Amino acid sequence: SVGKMQQGIIVKSLQQQAQVTLRVTPNPAGDAATLILTEALAASGAFIVYDAVGAEVLRHTVPAETSQYGFSTAALAPGMYHYKVLSATGPVGDGKLTIVR
Numbered sequence: 001s002v003g004k005m006q007q008g009i010i011v012k013s014l015q016q017q018a019q020v021t022l023r024v025t026p027n028p029a030g031d032a033a034t035l036i037l038t039e040a041l042a043a044s045g046a047f048i049v050y051d052a053v054g055a056e057v058l059r060h061t062v063p064a065e066t067s068q069y070g071f072s073t074a075a076l077a078p079g080m081y082h083y084k085v086l087s088a089t090g091p092v093g094d095g096k097l098t099i100v101r
Contacts (some may be wrong), residue, residue: 020092024087028098031074035085037092038091040067045087047071049097073099 020039027033035047041064049058057076062069062085076099084094 012092022032022093023095024097025082026033028100029073030100031068032072033097035062035069035071035083037062037067037069037085040065041087041092043088045085047082047085049076054082057081058100068078073097 011079020041022035022036022037024033029090041062044064045062046056047060047062047069048056051057058071058073060069060071078099078101079101081097082094083094
């Protein structure tokens, strides 16, 4: 009936809006970490890390067709950071990263 039809529309809508999910591991990280994407980017993108006040402290280019990207965090002081990944078409996702020594 109508209830089932609405569920079908909702499910279809969610499938069409499936987004790349991402995470950084290990988290908390020491001197190095890896960005992991559920889907590789079609074109190269940017991985940007911000400190607690929103200043950019790290930027890497993530090559196209890459689903795992290792990077050094040795230059970052221990603390909480925010990161985001941008692609040619806009934001891919974001998260938090903790650095510990």
